[in-house]
Amino acid sequence: MLRLLADPLRAQIVSLLADGPACTCHLVEDTGAKQPNISNHLRLLREAGMVVAEPRGRFTYYRLVPEALDAAAGYLTDLARQARARSDARREC
Template sequence: MPTALPLLPRESDDAACGRPAPAAALSDTDATDLARALKALADPTRLRLLSIVAASPDGEACVCDLTEPVGLSQPTVSHHLKVLTEAGFLIRSKRGTWAYFRVVPGAVDRIAALLPR
């Protein structure tokens, strides 16, 4: 039967006990908001759509022009655009029967600012 090694107390356990969280730590609200935003961006199609809209002339794109570049149906593209809009990355405006999308200024910068450095 193998001999058990004696367990020694870890100094880090004593040092961390009772200490407040670092000032740079995310609050519960910020962590929830950041997770929601990162989840919206964690899809390759949504990243491509955001990139296409940002690179479009005049900084906006019609949903009718976004289906072909990603090779998906209009309802699927609309779903992805809705997720990006609800996460605060895109602004939607309706013109006639078509929806146009524009990147929210500073949206990506706000996400980066929430990450601890």
């Protein structure tokens, strides 16, 4: 999940989808990226379960899955909690 969001364009797509569902043409317009590039990023996000595709007439809208972001945030929160609890525990060389 973190690796997916490390890409600036994918992070921008996720941010745009946080404002609500959008179709590829909206994302192309909002990002300035080429349609095949947007489609490739959406495919990766779909495969990771971060977005879902919803056909509407002749267009496909993409919607962010909030639970996927909650899971990633929970993972990071757990890591931060662990780091705080173990900040003084050094391993001997």
